[in-house]
Amino acid sequence: MKESTKFAPMYVAMIGVPVLMVLSAIAYFVYPPATTVLFYLITLGLLAFGISGMREVYLARREPKGIPVKLAKKEAEDYAQSEKKELSGRDKEIKLEIARFNPSTTAIGLYTYTVSANRFTTVLELLQGVKEKTDSTLSMRYSCRMGICGSCGVVINGKPSLACEANVFKSAKDGIITVAPMEGHPLLKDLVNDFDDFFEKHRSIDPYLYRKDKNAQYAAKKEYIQSQEQIEKFLPYSYCIMCGLCLDACPVVNTNQGFIGPQALAQEYRYYADSRDQAGEQRIGKVDVLEGLWSCEYAGACSKVCPKGVDPATAIQLMKKEAMKSNITGNKKE
Amino acid sequence: MEVLDYDIVVLGSGIAGLSAAIHASRIIGPRCRIAVISKLHLMRSHSVAAEGGVSGVLYPEMHNDSYDLHCYDTAKGSDYLGDQDAIEMLVNNAPKEIRFFEHIGVPWSREPDKRILFRAFGGMSVKRTAFAADKTGFFLMRALYDTMLKSENVDGFHEHFVTDLLLHKNCFAGLLSIDLATGSTKLFRAGACIIATGGYSRMYPFTTTSHSATGDGTALALRAGLPLKDMEFVQFHPTALVPSGILITEAARGEGGYLRNAKGERFMDRYAKSVMELAPRDIVSKAIITEIKKGRGIDDEGAGMKYVHLDLRHLGAEKIDERLPMIREMTIKMLGLDPVEEQIPVRPAAHFTMGGIHTDVNGSVISSTLSGTVNGLWAAGECACVSVHGSNRLGSNSLSQCAVWGRVTGTASARHTRISVAKDITVKMGEDAEERINSIRDSDGANDPYELKERLYNVMGEHLYVYRDRRGMTSALAAIRRIKEMYKDIRVSDKGNVFNTNLRDALEIKNMVELAEVVAKCALNRRESRGAHARTDYKKRDDKHWLKHTIAKSVKGDIAISYGPVTITRWHPKARTY
Numbered sequence: 001m002k003e004s005t006k007f008a009p010m011y012v013a014m015i016g017v018p019v020l021m022v023l024s025a026i027a028y029f030v031y032p033p034a035t036t037v038l039f040y041l042i043t044l045g046l047l048a049f050g051i052s053g054m055r056e057v058y059l060a061r062r063e064p065k066g067i068p069v070k071l072a073k074k075e076a077e078d079y080a081q082s083e084k085k086e087l088s089g090r091d092k093e094i095k096l097e098i099a100r101f102n103p104s105t106t107a108i109g110l111y112t113y114t115v116s117a118n119r120f121t122t123v124l125e126l127l128q129g130v131k132e133k134t135d136s137t138l139s140m141r142y143s144c145r146m147g148i149c150g151s152c153g154v155v156i157n158g159k160p161s162l163a164c165e166a167n168v169f170k171s172a173k174d175g176i177i178t179v180a181p182m183e184g185h186p187l188l189k190d191l192v193n194d195f196d197d198f199f200e201k202h203r204s205i206d207p208y209l210y211r212k213d214k215n216a217q218y219a220a221k222k223e224y225i226q227s228q229e230q231i232e233k234f235l236p237y238s239y240c241i242m243c244g245l246c247l248d249a250c251p252v253v254n255t256n257q258g259f260i261g262p263q264a265l266a267q268e269y270r271y272y273a274d275s276r277d278q279a280g281e282q283r284i285g286k287v288d289v290l291e292g293l294w295s296c297e298y299a300g301a302c303s304k305v306c307p308k309g310v311d312p313a314t315a316i317q318l319m320k321k322e323a324m325k326s327n328i329t330g331n332k333k334e
Numbered sequence: 335m336e337v338l339d340y341d342i343v344v345l346g347s348g349i350a351g352l353s354a355a356i357h358a359s360r361i362i363g364p365r366c367r368i369a370v371i372s373k374l375h376l377m378r379s380h381s382v383a384a385e386g387g388v389s390g391v392l393y394p395e396m397h398n399d400s401y402d403l404h405c406y407d408t409a410k411g412s413d414y415l416g417d418q419d420a421i422e423m424l425v426n427n428a429p430k431e432i433r434f435f436e437h438i439g440v441p442w443s444r445e446p447d448k449r450i451l452f453r454a455f456g457g458m459s460v461k462r463t464a465f466a467a468d469k470t471g472f473f474l475m476r477a478l479y480d481t482m483l484k485s486e487n488v489d490g491f492h493e494h495f496v497t498d499l500l501l502h503k504n505c506f507a508g509l510l511s512i513d514l515a516t517g518s519t520k521l522f523r524a525g526a527c528i529i530a531t532g533g534y535s536r537m538y539p540f541t542t543t544s545h546s547a548t549g550d551g552t553a554l555a556l557r558a559g560l561p562l563k564d565m566e567f568v569q570f571h572p573t574a575l576v577p578s579g580i581l582i583t584e585a586a587r588g589e590g591g592y593l594r595n596a597k598g599e600r601f602m603d604r605y606a607k608s609v610m611e612l613a614p615r616d617i618v619s620k621a622i623i624t625e626i627k628k629g630r631g632i633d634d635e636g637a638g639m640k641y642v643h644l645d646l647r648h649l650g651a652e653k654i655d656e657r658l659p660m661i662r663e664m665t666i667k668m669l670g671l672d673p674v675e676e677q678i679p680v681r682p683a684a685h686f687t688m689g690g691i692h693t694d695v696n697g698s699v700i701s702s703t704l705s706g707t708v709n710g711l712w713a714a715g716e717c718a719c720v721s722v723h724g725s726n727r728l729g730s731n732s733l734s735q736c737a738v739w740g741r742v743t744g745t746a747s748a749r750h751t752r753i754s755v756a757k758d759i760t761v762k763m764g765e766d767a768e769e770r771i772n773s774i775r776d777s778d779g780a781n782d783p784y785e786l787k788e789r790l791y792n793v794m795g796e797h798l799y800v801y802r803d804r805r806g807m808t809s810a811l812a813a814i815r816r817i818k819e820m821y822k823d824i825r826v827s828d829k830g831n832v833f834n835t836n837l838r839d840a841l842e843i844k845n846m847v848e849l850a851e852v853v854a855k856c857a858l859n860r861r862e863s864r865g866a867h868a869r870t871d872y873k874k875r876d877d878k879h880w881l882k883h884t885i886a887k888s889v890k891g892d893i894a895i896s897y898g899p900v901t902i903t904r905w906h907p908k909a910r911t912y
Contacts, residue, residue, distance in 0.1 A: 103830070103832040103833075104830075119670070120578065120637075120668070120669065122578075122668065131784075131835075131836075132784035133784070135827075136782070136784070136826075136827040136828055136836045137827055137828040137830070137836060139828075139833045139834070139835045140835075142545060143374055143378055143380070143544045143545050143546045144378075144380065144382060144383045144544040144545075145544070145545065145578070145580070146383060146578075146581070146664060147663075147664065147667070148382050148383055148469070148472050148660075149378040149379075149380075149382050149383070149544065150375075150377070150378060151374065151375070165667055165668070167667070167668065167670075188832055188833050189830070189832045189833040192833045194515070195375060195492070196492075199492075202483075203483045206484075207480045207483060208438065208439070208480040208481050208483060208484045209437070209438055209439040209477075209480075209481075217437045217438070218357075218360060218434070218437070220431075220433035220434035220436075220437050221430075221433070222433070223433050223436050223437075223449075223450065224436060224437065225448045225449075226444065226448060227444065227448050228446070228448075231441050231444065235441050238439075238441060238473065239469075240476075241382075241472070242375075242377055271439070274439065276436075276437075276439070
């Protein structure tokens, strides 16, 4: 809606209400009381109309324009409310509970620390603070601290998240933050998981652009033509930072370690959907097995926790469709 | 100590390291084996954080561009300290690398006619930077890592922290590493090694780089007695997000963003009238600090520092979402601030280190005697100083540098006649090194490594930031030496074997302190202002005395400095104005 049309009800009410009040006053002297009541009712209606219009304008301003698809609506609302705050913020005390895995006893123990945070502080910074100031034996992974390297996947207040992207004030519940290691991967120490199996699963789906002429691929003399439309077919699936959160969230992975998992399957689709890839239906054939596509029960948890907006759940269903198609037509390739 | 034999070891798994491994693996043949070693998971190297793009002249006729113009821009950007034979090599090979990345899966942003789209960058006369939204480095890394998985003869070693570079009689012998997962040591023996460990910007408190950018490979070379070059030149990126230091890509200005001071003025017209916000990074950084020093910065107690504003509001939501989605995602998630409606608080932060391991134009590491090269040792990417960037790097030249020299060194190491140093000699050296690690792990001294890091941060942020002077740098050098002395009485609290990050951090901090001493000494010695090295007591560039590379190496615990010539071919120094 354009700004001017949004304001229309307000302007109508602003001009209309005084005019009607004057008219009702005149009417009081001419035809009391019926006309007066009528005029009052019309005035009230117009006033309500004006107020509703103002509400529209208020709501429109409150809602940030064009928030990227990746941000959930709730997040957009949160942001809108914090929008007008100043940059500066006071320090607040936070109770930080860390579930630490002990490699020698293989038990997980809960350790509590009192830390302070301001409006900018991330959960990763709290963890680093504990390590550098209180207890140097704490271990966790981190590197880029800007949500792109995929190191710092942990479970924050029950939700698999990247520690560097989790704002403390937004994540805390009653001033408490609980950080636990992911349990969809084997544990090494404290908050650190073993990713060997995860990487092996990724490798098993041939995660690279397959070209028939390999020499031409490496010599790179001429570019491959690709339209923006073709790019958009695979782009949403190429944002995977291999943080492993989706495997932690997946109910199937947690009960069946043999399931190849949402990350690898989404990457298979990413290469399958890329117009430059020449492996074709072989990719579908590769995952058209029980421990592949067909173990997915479409819980959708993977897509929900993905910090980069990748949607493995949809990718898997799209591949199931392709697999069914080739099974029915008998064009299945191993 | 486990001993592993390889033909080539690649230390570091960023764009340079992975490129080197991929190209070497194709040439060397299936029987030879390559190891890629990283202290992180291989795909998590700092290269993922690169946002802006890769420079290269792909469609000269379309953008009115030429190789010569790219060379000229780079030479001028380097304040004429870049070696021009190296610059020509970069420019000639960059277009091929852009196409190669496309061939392995990078989703370059495209023109409507399906060609690769290019954007403007600071210091580049025309649009010359290919990009994939503002996650270019990430897409490059994923494509390279995935392509590496295809090579049967490459083994990746995740989370192995290399502590020692072993050389024997000017010949590469091996690397000693700690496997973080188990705490055990592994000795890699090989006939060739490529160091690609990235820069050392993490010695600064306010930096755009990952926590891993601690210059480990450069420090290894320094300890092995190898020469380092131009270590005083540290690039400060003008627009890092306050207060975390997260990078706001230069593309934000390339796409038309404005810089404003507290009064709302676009102050760049005072410093670079013709190109405004798109001046090279050193000039914009100096401009911002000057504005802040003159009281025209925004003062914010909560953020704990003064800053200026980056204004993207006039670009509109649509353009920001299409070209700069990560910037918007990050500022909303981390600051609760939408660049569509509000200005972004920014300030210069350490971003790139032009200096590094002294190599020749082909990436071969120069030997400790400064004559000839070390047999079987190369360096590529940010940890190497070829020197392409001279005293100031132009944005988007770094990714091309990593790709070009990744391929060059990978190819060279595969073609090289590899000499293996006798096993018993290497193993003996490895055992000595292992003892040193164990003594650090067992150390129970008075000084906490993180406290020393804080001290180092204070020194670097105070005296070796954008503007430098003699008095500050002298006290900085003394302070760094005190920290180095204190390090001898270090304490490692974690005595465990499994994922002992306390030990790793202590070793990283050692590397940073040692490199900081070199940076301070080289900077103090260079009595001029050139590119990123801006002195308030020597304000002018002095080609007569200082058009030369600083070469530093460790001699008996002290830093010995000498100077080497700059290669000038076709672009002779003149005044650098924009």
